Amino acid sequence: MMMKLSTRIKRKPLQATACVSAAAVLLAACGGGAPAANSGGAAAGGSGKPLEIQMTVRLFDQVPDMNNAYWKEYQKRTNTKLNVEWIPDGDYTTKLNLILASGNIPEVLVANNLKSPALVNAIKNGAFWDLTPLLGDFSKYPNLKNNSAPGAWETSRILGKIYGIPQNVAQVSNGPKIRKDWLTKLGLPMPKTVDEFRDALKKIVAADLSGGGKHDTLGIIAKTDLLSTSTGGFSSAFGADKPTYNEEGGLIYNKLTPQFTDTVNYFRQLYADGSLAQEFSVMKSTQAQELFQTGKAAAYLNESMRWDYPFTQSVKKVQPDAEVETIMLQGPGGYTISRGTGVVDIMLISKKVPEEKVKQILDYMEKTTTKEYYDLTVYGVEGIHYNKVDGKIQLTEQRDKDLGSSAPWQVLALYYDKYMKTVSWAAPQEYNDAKINYLDSIGYFEKGTLDPFSVINSDTFLNVWPKVQQEWQSMGVKAIVGQISMDEYKAYVDKLNSNPDFKKAYKEFADSYKEFFGK
Structure with a gap:
């Protein structure tokens, strides 16, 4: 059985034009079809022995078989051997905190909350490489610079520095x-x-x-x-x-x-x-x-x-x-x-990794942040996961079996496309065209507002908010279901806002906002 996949989507110019496609996670295909031919077997870190990388990443479906046709081809093209610990998303925060507390940190660790006190404290304690000087002006890493979400390297900073490689995602894609x-x-x-x-x-x-x-x-x-x-x-x-x-x-x-x-x-x-x-x-x-x-x-x-x-x-x-x-x-x-910021997670490198290998890992990320590898993570391997019929891609059932829903996206930074989560691979081309044209016509991508607290910082807030977060959430639920009045909920919020620690945090937020966004 084969599934027809549309291959052309009309669009306006992007900050970084990309192929809107990802069969397993229900994205749309575009831009001329098949993945580019293998550009060579050179590894990220050289043409010899494969670069082994130990990773802990999030998982949103079944654990993939790293010996199947897709993963064999991916590691062959990148000349890598990926030793991946896949943690279900629902358990990831708990697992991440345990890893950080133990100090037994893998070479590459995905972090899903840049504001996590546990993560910030680990960084302060020197658990991860400061990548700022290694990346420098990005002259050695043009793909990471130009093919990431707009502002990704600024919004993903922690304590003002680059500690993680941003994993890119569409900045807006939601609504009721x-x-x-x-x-x-x-x-x-x-x-x-x-x-x-x-x-x-x-x-x-x-x-x-x-x-x-x-x-x-x-x-x-x-x-x-x-x-x-x-x-x-x-x-x-x-x-x-x-x-x-x-x-x-x-x-x-x-x-x-x-x-x-x-x-x-x-x-x-x-x-x-x-x-x-x-x-x-x-x-x-x-x-x-x-x-x-x-x-x-x-x-x-x-x-x-x-x-x-x-x-x-x-x-x-x-x-x-x-x-x-x-x-x-x-x-x-x-x-x-x-x-959103266009950054879903960041990939940190343990300080235990030697500097030379850190550079090799950065080379791997640079190599794979391209349209060629984006397409590979979406379509898979020609003749196994897709075929071309009359110039159009048709996916095979093996594609979903080998690639799953989004596993290929978890081990690299990923090429950015603002439409990547607004259209569906399964839909007819006319449906996707109409969707994009409609969104562009109503200014959908321009009308979304950024939560400033996704990028600004307050050390005080990191300490005080976890102490009251569950209580606040409980009070909010009680207000919604009518167990307390809105006046009672407002009084509770006023009490928090008048707390000296919160006021101190708010001053720090104001300073951070001015530093990040200007006046």
């Missing part, structure tokens, strides 16, 4: 998903504002369109916790990402701003309407995805746009008219678009 076919069935227009969205959800839930006849149609469900993550973009719509200062000139942490309190109140209204799933605070990501894919919910948050088409096809199995679409909603302070 809604069942467009259910809107059509009720004669409702596509909502454009957060208020229209709320009204539409109430009507969908009341109409019980899931088809069970048990009045069990859910409104909003989310892949991850609503409060501690991106809130599905709603906090951005309420303006929580916009710098907010206290009377002393300190920059208030965005989750403790009045705008974020307004976001909590909005979810409280949705919950009171019956439009926010009662189990939202404890629902696991796998459970939420399954509920949405089986047609039980009207809206889904915290998942990229690339899933629109695959989700549609999944729901069609039980509801043939299903149509899933990511929407952009306007709120009082912006849009439901959270802009």
Whole structure:
């Protein structure tokens, strides 16, 4: 069996043009088809013995077989031998903290939270190489410089220095998903504002369109916790990402701003309407995805746009008219678009690694941060994972078996493309073209706001926030479900903001913001 893959996507110029494709993670293909021919067997560190690299990385699906056709070819082309410890994403933070505490650090370690106190302390204690002087002006590393996300090397700095190689990802790709076919069935227009969205959800839930006849149609469900993550973009719509200062000139942490309190109140209204799933605070990501894919919910948050088409096809199995679409909603302070830095993780190199080998690892990263290797991680090997028919790529079933969903992306920095998570490999070309044209026409990529706290620093905050984070999250959930009033929640937030340690942290945030962004 073979799967047809579209190979051409219309687009406007990018900061770094790239091929929008990744079959296993449901991205789109583009740009002329097959991966480039092998440019030579030279290793990152030379043409002789393969460079062995010990890595600990995140895993989002099954552990790959490093002896299959894809991984053999990848290591042959790079002249490497990768000894990879694959840690499931759900367990990764715990595992990372254990590694950092033990000091038994692999040669290359992926970090998924640049603000982690454990990571920052390990860096302060000299656990990792400061790569700043080795990279220098990047004259030896043009691919790492030019093929990374815009600003990646600045936003991924820790303590003002480069300790990790950024792993690139699309800067914006999310927004609330809604069942467009259910809107059509009720004669409702596509909502454009957060208020229209709320009204539409109430009507969908009341109409019980899931088809069970048990009045069990859910409104909003989310892949991850609503409060501690991106809130599905709603906090951005309420303006929580916009710098907010206290009377002393300190920059208030965005989750403790009045705008974020307004976001909590909005979810409280949705919950009171019956439009926010009662189990939202404890629902696991796998459970939420399954509920949405089986047609039980009207809206889904915290998942990229690339899933629109695959989700549609999944729901069609039980509801043939299903149509899933990511929407952009306007709120009082912006849009439901959270802009990321374009860096999903960083890859740190243990200080135990000799300097000469550090340079070889950097050479490996430089070699693989190209379109050629991006395509290889997506399509695999011609004749095994794909074939070309009439100039177009057709993927084989072996492609998914060997490459999985995203494992090839975890061992390199990855070539950057801003469209990489907004279109789907499984969709017809016309669908992807229409998606990109629509997003460009509404200024989607320009309207997202960056959370400044993803890049600015405060040593004081790193110490005080972990002590109250769970309590704050619990208070937020209580406010949403009505166990406490909004006045009680506001009083709790005011108490935190008036704490001297928080005020000190806010002054540090203000200084860091000025240093990073200017006035």
